[in-house]
Amino acid sequence: MEFFIDTAIVDEIKEINAWGVLSGVTTNPSLIVASGRDFREVVQEIAELVGGAISAEVTSLDAEEMIREGKEVAQWSEHVVVKLPLTPAGLQACRALTAEGIKTNVTLCFSVPQALLAARAGATYISPFAGRVDDIGWDGIDLIRQIKEAYVLGGIETKVLAASIRHPMHVVQSALAGADVATIPYKVFTQMIKHPLTQAGLDGFMKDWAKRAGASAETP
Numbered sequence: 439m440e441f442f443i444d445t446a447i448v449d450e451i452k453e454i455n456a457w458g459v460l461s462g463v464t465t466n467p468s469l470i471v472a473s474g475r476d477f478r479e480v481v482q483e484i485a486e487l488v489g490g491a492i493s494a495e496v497t498s499l500d501a502e503e504m505i506r507e508g509k510e511v512a513q514w515s516e517h518v519v520v521k522l523p524l525t526p527a528g529l530q531a532c533r534a535l536t537a538e539g540i541k542t543n544v545t546l547c548f549s550v551p552q553a554l555l556a557a558r559a560g561a562t563y564i565s566p567f568a569g570r571v572d573d574i575g576w577d578g579i580d581l582i583r584q585i586k587e588a589y590v591l592g593g594i595e596t597k598v599l600a601a602s603i604r605h606p607m608h609v610v611q612s613a614l615a616g617a618d619v620a621t622i623p624y625k626v627f628t629q630m631i632k633h634p635l636t637q638a639g640l641d642g643f644m645k646d647w648a649k650r651a652g653a654s655a656e657t658p
């Protein structure tokens with residue numbers, strides 16, 4: 439399973455990208471607003487930093503406008519993936535943009551029927567929102583598992599992008615459910631890397647290393 443980061447904050451992207459684990463970035467209109475940056479400027483800066491798939495979402499609700507907007511954002515960088523909402527207009531735009539060779543990420547997916555429709559419209563990625571499904575008392579990870587199963591059975595190549603990830607176990611469960619990608623917030627990356635035994639083990643090694651003959655107190 440690949441990792442994308444779900445943010446438009448460049449410092450967060452730089453920090454996690456330096457770990458060497460990122461294959462892409464997802465943004466949405468709320469994340470762009472939270473970054474306080476100009477849409478085009480921030481998407482282009484991210485694309486240069488990461489060099490993988492960068493999802494940039496259209497904000498029109500009408501199909502013709504979505505297609506126009508999608509074509510425009512796709513020109514900002516070869517790495518841009520046009521993010522479209524799972525609506526009739528979004529599917530129409532997905533089909534039109536796919537026909538032009540533009541990659542798409544169909545977002546706000548909350549059911550298997552929706553995911554099947556997006557795949558038929560040619561979506562490159564489908565984004566089921568695990569956390570938001572959990573929020574209404576359903577099982578977001580089971581949704582990801584069912585979508586992946588239906589896609590495999592149908593020979594569908596659309597990639598399952600687990601979204602709305604809220605904690606490290608969501609990442610583990612998404613991987614076990616067969617997701618191709620998980621888009622993970624910065625905070626969850628920082629939670630994923632931590633383990634008390636790693637820190638305790640490192641502290642012990644450094645303490646012992648400092649005891650070797652001729653070692654000064656500061657040198658590890």
Ligand code: E4P
Nearest residue numbers: 444464465466570601602603
């Ligand atoms: C996906 O691409 C979305 O940007 C994101 O995962 C939404 O997550 P949220 O439910 O935490 O807002």
